[in-house]
Amino acid sequence: MAPSLQRSLLALVLVPVVGLTGAVALAVDASRGISRAADTAAAQVRAAALLDTVRGSIAQEVVPVLGQAVLADPATAAAAGLDASGLAGIADLAGPAIAQQLGAVQAATDTAVDATAGTAAAAGAAAAAAEVAQLRASAATGGDTTVLFTRYGEIVADLTGQVADHLDAARDESLDGPGARAVNDLDRAQEAATFASLQVPLLLGSVSVPEAGRDEARAAFLQAWGGYRAADADLTAHAGPSAVAAWRSATGSEAAVQVDTLLDAAATGTGTATSTASPGVALALPQFLALTTANTSRDAALRAAVDTIGDQAVAATDLPAQRAAAELRALLLIALVLLVVTAGVMGLVHRFIARPLRHLAQQAEAVRDGELDAGLLDVADGGPREVRSVARGLSATVASLRRVQAQAQAVADGDLDAEVVQEPLAGSLGAVVHASITQMISAIHERERLQISLAHQASHDALTELPNRAQASVLIERAVHRARRNGQHVGLLFVDLDHFKQVNDTLGHAAGDELLRVVSARMEETVRGGDAVCRLGGDEFVVLVEPAEDHHQLVELGQRLITAICAPVRIGDRVARVGASIGVAVSGAGTHGTPAHGADTTAERLLQEADAAAYRAKAAGRGVVEVFDDELRHELSVQAQTEEALRQALLGNELVLHYQPVLDLLTGRTASVEALVRWNRPGHGLVPPDAFIPAAERSDLICDLGRWALAAALTQLTQWDAAATAAAAGAGGPEGELAGLGVAVNISGRHLASRYLLDDVAAALATSGIDPVRLTLEITETVLVDVPSALDQLRALRELGVKIAIDDFGTGYTSIGQLPNLPVDILKIDRSFVSSPGAGHADLVRLVISAAHSFDLGVVAEGIEENDQLHRLVADSCDSGQGFLFARPTAPAELTIPRTCPATEDSST
Numbered sequence: 001m002a003p004s005l006q007r008s009l010l011a012l013v014l015v016p017v018v019g020l021t022g023a024v025a026l027a028v029d030a031s032r033g034i035s036r037a038a039d040t041a042a043a044q045v046r047a048a049a050l051l052d053t054v055r056g057s058i059a060q061e062v063v064p065v066l067g068q069a070v071l072a073d074p075a076t077a078a079a080a081g082l083d084a085s086g087l088a089g090i091a092d093l094a095g096p097a098i099a100q101q102l103g104a105v106q107a108a109t110d111t112a113v114d115a116t117a118g119t120a121a122a123a124g125a126a127a128a129a130a131e132v133a134q135l136r137a138s139a140a141t142g143g144d145t146t147v148l149f150t151r152y153g154e155i156v157a158d159l160t161g162q163v164a165d166h167l168d169a170a171r172d173e174s175l176d177g178p179g180a181r182a183v184n185d186l187d188r189a190q191e192a193a194t195f196a197s198l199q200v201p202l203l204l205g206s207v208s209v210p211e212a213g214r215d216e217a218r219a220a221f222l223q224a225w226g227g228y229r230a231a232d233a234d235l236t237a238h239a240g241p242s243a244v245a246a247w248r249s250a251t252g253s254e255a256a257v258q259v260d261t262l263l264d265a266a267a268t269g270t271g272t273a274t275s276t277a278s279p280g281v282a283l284a285l286p287q288f289l290a291l292t293t294a295n296t297s298r299d300a301a302l303r304a305a306v307d308t309i310g311d312q313a314v315a316a317t318d319l320p321a322q323r324a325a326a327e328l329r330a331l332l333l334i335a336l337v338l339l340v341v342t343a344g345v346m347g348l349v350h351r352f353i354a355r356p357l358r359h360l361a362q363q364a365e366a367v368r369d370g371e372l373d374a375g376l377l378d379v380a381d382g383g384p385r386e387v388r389s390v391a392r393g394l395s396a397t398v399a400s401l402r403r404v405q406a407q408a409q410a411v412a413d414g415d416l417d418a419e420v421v422q423e424p425l426a427g428s429l430g431a432v433v434h435a436s437i438t439q440m441i442s443a444i445h446e447r448e449r450l451q452i453s454l455a456h457q458a459s460h461d462a463l464t465e466l467p468n469r470a471q472a473s474v475l476i477e478r479a480v481h482r483a484r485r486n487g488q489h490v491g492l493l494f495v496d497l498d499h500f501k502q503v504n505d506t507l508g509h510a511a512g513d514e515l516l517r518v519v520s521a522r523m524e525e526t527v528r529g530g531d532a533v534c535r536l537g538g539d540e541f542v543v544l545v546e547p548a549e550d551h552h553q554l555v556e557l558g559q560r561l562i563t564a565i566c567a568p569v570r571i572g573d574r575v576a577r578v579g580a581s582i583g584v585a586v587s588g589a590g591t592h593g594t595p596a597h598g599a600d601t602t603a604e605r606l607l608q609e610a611d612a613a614a615y616r617a618k619a620a621g622r623g624v625v626e627v628f629d630d631e632l633r634h635e636l637s638v639q640a641q642t643e644e645a646l647r648q649a650l651l652g653n654e655l656v657l658h659y660q661p662v663l664d665l666l667t668g669r670t671a672s673v674e675a676l677v678r679w680n681r682p683g684h685g686l687v688p689p690d691a692f693i694p695a696a697e698r699s700d701l702i703c704d705l706g707r708w709a710l711a712a713a714l715t716q717l718t719q720w721d722a723a724a725t726a727a728a729a730g731a732g733g734p735e736g737e738l739a740g741l742g743v744a745v746n747i748s749g750r751h752l753a754s755r756y757l758l759d760d761v762a763a764a765l766a767t768s769g770i771d772p773v774r775l776t777l778e779i780t781e782t783v784l785v786d787v788p789s790a791l792d793q794l795r796a797l798r799e800l801g802v803k804i805a806i807d808d809f810g811t812g813y814t815s816i817g818q819l820p821n822l823p824v825d826i827l828k829i830d831r832s833f834v835s836s837p838g839a840g841h842a843d844l845v846r847l848v849i850s851a852a853h854s855f856d857l858g859v860v861a862e863g864i865e866e867n868d869q870l871h872r873l874v875a876d877s878c879d880s881g882q883g884f885l886f887a888r889p890t891a892p893a894e895l896t897i898p899r900t901c902p903a904t905e906d907s908s909t
Contacts, residue, residue: 040169041317045183047120048166049310052190054116054125055159056303057109058132058152059197064102105296106136124162128155152201160194182309182316185243188235189309192247193302195228199263200295225267243309250305255297363398461535463513464520472534472542476603479546480587490587490601491548493558494610495523497539497565498579498622511571515578522564527557539578542610551586551627558582558625566623581620583613585628612636642695645681650704654680657712658889661897662744662860662882665874670897672742672776674882675713676889677705697748706751707760713743714768714775716892737897744776744805749783752793761800772801776826780807784822794823805860809848816851827852831863831883834873846876853877 109132116125135151167187202224206217235247250256459471467475479490497519504512516539523533523541532544543561548554565580587601609628612635617626649655659673679687696702724739751757765772777797784790784806794804805826810833819827829848833841845861852859861873864883873881886898 041179041183042314043120044166044169045186045310045313045317047116048163048186048190049307049314050112050116050119050121051124051159051166052163052193052306052310053112053303054109054121054128055156055163056193056197056299056306057105057112058128058159059156059194059201059299061102061105061109061132061136061152064105120166121162124159128159131155153198156194156198163190163194178319179313179317181240182243182313185235185239186306186309186313188231188239189243189247189306192228192231192235193299193306195224195231196302197299198224199228200259203263203266222267225263239309240312242312246305246308247302250301253298253301255294256301258294259298464517464535466520466524466541467532467534469534469536472532472536472544473603473607475532475534475544476542476606479544480601480603480606483547483587484601486547488547489549490606491545491551491554491557492585492587492606492610493543493545493554493561494583494585494607494614495541495543495561495565496581496583496614496618497541498581498618500539500578503576503578507571507574507576511574511576514571515569515576518569519565519578522567523561526560526564542607548586551584554584554586555625555627558584562623562625579623581614581617581622582625583610583615583617583628584625585609585613608636609633639695639698642692643699643701646679646692646696646701646705649679649681650701650708654682655705655708655712656680656891657709657716658891659716659743659895660882660889661887661895662880663886663898665861665870665878665881668898670737670741671880672744672774673895674744674778674889675709675716675746677709677746697750700750702748703751703754703756706745706747707756707764709745710760710764711767713745714764714770717741717743717770717774718768719892738895740774742774742776744778746778746807749780749790752779752783752790757793758796758800761797761802765800765802773803776803776805778805778807778828781809781811791823798823798825808862810844816848819851819855819857824857826858826860828860828862829878834861834863834869834883835865842872845873845878849876849878 110129113125113129116122131151132155135155138147164187167183167190199221202217202221206214206221232247232251236244239247251260459467459474461468476490476492482488483490500512500515503515516535520533520535520541523543527533527543527545530546532546534542534544536542543557545554545557561582562580565578569576569578585606587606609632612632613626613628616632617624620626656678657675658678659675661670662672662674663669664671677689677693679689679692681687693702693705696705720738720741747757751760761775761777765775779790779794798804803825804823805828806822806824807828808830809827811830827848829845833845836842849859858879861869861878861881862883864870864873864881864885866885869883870881870885887896890896
């Protein structure tokens, strides 16, 4: 029954549907054909209108060009019938006006050519524009007027032919009556406008050509004049009313009437003239000037009329497509009604004959495909009893499956606490499914907790729970963008704790961590609710204030922060105190830190400015608030200039090394030298390191500088060794004394923290071939604290075989008790302790020497300048020393090795 019923229903539906579909397809194809033809015709009409505009503009260029020629040449003016006696004065007045007219007409030509871009007229317009550009250049350089006139005429004639071709192509698209009439009207208007635009150029051309060709030129003018009159009459007699009205409005304008009157007089010889040099052409000078100036307005009016008639033609050519579209819509509506009626009949048959079985089959297929919509629960009431029983059983199954689907959807939507998820399903299968969903929910909850924790850890400091450096950069960047959009300002306070290292050294790192937590909490309590406190690392924090009114508000906040931070902190049974130095910067800040609208501030720049202000606050004695101002801005500018010059110095070999001997105080022999960098800066002379090392320290240039110093110092050792070998065959000399020396090179904290330092040292040793034991790397005490990876780096360097020295020992916070744990070989006592006459400093020097020897460390005293200092150091068993008493730092070529140590000489002398 079902197959037979299916075939019957299909036959009932397909017969009218197939017939209707065929009819609609034929109608659609016919409508598309009409639309394509109409679109093509409209495109050709538009192209003709655009090309006609280009042609008219080019024809207008001839008028001021020939007008300038007539005014500039008395002979030509006389030939034109003008009074040469008043020509000079008139030329002075009219010349600029004609030049201005020429510029306006040329601009109109260029605009008309640009308007053809992307249309069928583009190629023809571009070719004409290229030729016109050559004619303009020739006219500007005084080219032959006859040649110019002839070439302009040829271009206009060629464009006229192209306009006619486009209109013929439009007619070929089987236009109906209104479209064809509109195209014919446009053809008549363009023909009349063409003749109109040629009259004045041909008139002026007839007086500017040589005398032998004037009759021919005169005939051409009369032909254009007569052609215009005939075309005007034809348009008026045969064109449609709207086209005639537009044309008559243009030809009736004041400029058109004036030009036509003058042209009629020139054609018939009835005008007033001061000369009859050109037969039939007699224009007084005022009439000549009026003709050249009014012609542009007249042609513009005629051009506007042609454009109006062209728009009417485009609209008329589009009418067949509109009618075809309307007919197609009507046909589609009829087809839709027939389809609806057919579908209605089929629905009735389906409802009364096959509905019960088909509904049940659909339910079964939907359940098979996993579709459990609510409609599946509505079983059919009609049909056999067996069908109704199967439908009820299927409905119960679907209800259970829908509950499973609802639970799975709740889990997928993230609604893990929904009531439907908590309800178990009936039967053993339901219990297993519910247990699986419960376990899945637990796993999802655990994953969400882990993701939230990881995201928080990535953007927050683990110790203080404040936003970390990366998150601070994001917050500052967003605040700066918001402030720029809203015309507001952002304030940034750079907070650098004072004396925090002392707490770490005296109370331990655990106490330091607790201090940082307390200070962080105090800072958050001090700022406003919308402001953000971030920890950059170590003992450095920033406070982001958004919006910021002015620097006074920020200074007050900074002072409150200092007060809060300076309060004592109880840690266990001990009390710790720290201070703070704070730098303030404002986005878009002007003089003295006041906000200035329009300044282009970035997050990186704002942080750099606040850091610079904090650096000045520390230098000012700590515990103060400093604002980034013009002075600091100048310092940063100088810093940037110095960095750039130093970068060029590294590339241009402007850096040199000077060497100062280091003497063994017991033997008096020179064991090594210290390499000290100097900058032979062009225009400045020899620049000492304190003038450029700080700038290098604040950038990565210090690493490049250290890499260069390592290579240069070891290369110098190889040169001294080679010179000593060469001199060994002779009587000896100073070269032999330089052989085998060791060298000490200063390494900055930035370079020490760099992952490239080990490679730099190894590469310099490998390139030079110097024994690593001859190389000593000097670091400052503060590096051991400021660079977390310093100790690991120093151990790795010692494994290469080089020696490590702590420079300026005693000026930092390194405890003598820490010396056994430091991977160093030498302590260099700072010159301030060596040169001080105070007994306390002498005792300190003696203590350092004794402690260093106890831990098998060598000691070098810096800045020895007097014999008394040397005697004390020898008495204290100091190993080595350097200073002006022995030798000053000097260039390699001037280096002299002290032969004896003054301490070994008789002190009585």
